Amino acid sequence: MQEMELLTADTLLEKGVLLPIKAPLIFRLFGMKQLKFYRPSAGNQLRIDSxxxxxxxxxxxxxxxxxxxxxxxxxxxxxxxCRIIAIAMFKGILFPWLLNRIVAVWLKWNLNQKQIMYAAELLLAMGGTANFMNTTRLIREMKITTPGLGQKTPKKS
Structure with missing residues (x-):
């Protein structure tokens, strides 16, 4: 059952999770009517982890x-x-870096504590750390850089 919950949360982040509030006026002027947060890119995931x-x-x-x-x-x-949620709302390099503090203040005053914790928990738990650890273990087991038994080492002249 826990695997199904993980898969569901993973799918939610891929499609985007709607926050239950209207977007701020400045975002509505640019066509964003509702706020969504997504699975962060690797760079934004590092910001969140930090x-x-x-x-x-x-x-x-x-x-x-x-x-x-x-x-x-x-x-x-x-x-x-709130900053963690704000970083996940934007894609790319510049927008999450520029807007996360301003949007975090706005989120703090427009979301209740339960909504903030739900979104932050979803991002922290499903942010991709498990995938990183699985890949690291796989590479360690494969030992890509060491020659295998059938390979000859080059002769030095």
Missing amino acids: LYLKMGISDDEIGEISLHQAKELELKHTYTH
Whole structure:
């Protein structure tokens, strides 16, 4: 069942996930009526990963947490989660870099906490880290750079 959920989330990111709010006026002037976020490109995924790692939240911290500590984390990291969503809304190099802070502030004031966490969790969990790790393991097992048994090593003169 978990594989089906992963496949569903993967498909959602490929097609784009609609955010349940109207686009800001400036975007509507350029024809964007609703906001969508997509699977980020490799460069934007690195930006997202960098923001996530800068938050410094470990699984151990989340396990045993009081309400007060949860509110502190919410206060400290909601803007960062909004930036992660804003980066995934744009494709390419320039737009995510230029607009993520402005759009993150707008998202913070127009989405509720549940919507922000859903979108950020979807992006962080399905962002492509598993594919990267599988490819790295495959390359390590193949040992592409070392000669195989049937290959002759070139003679040095």
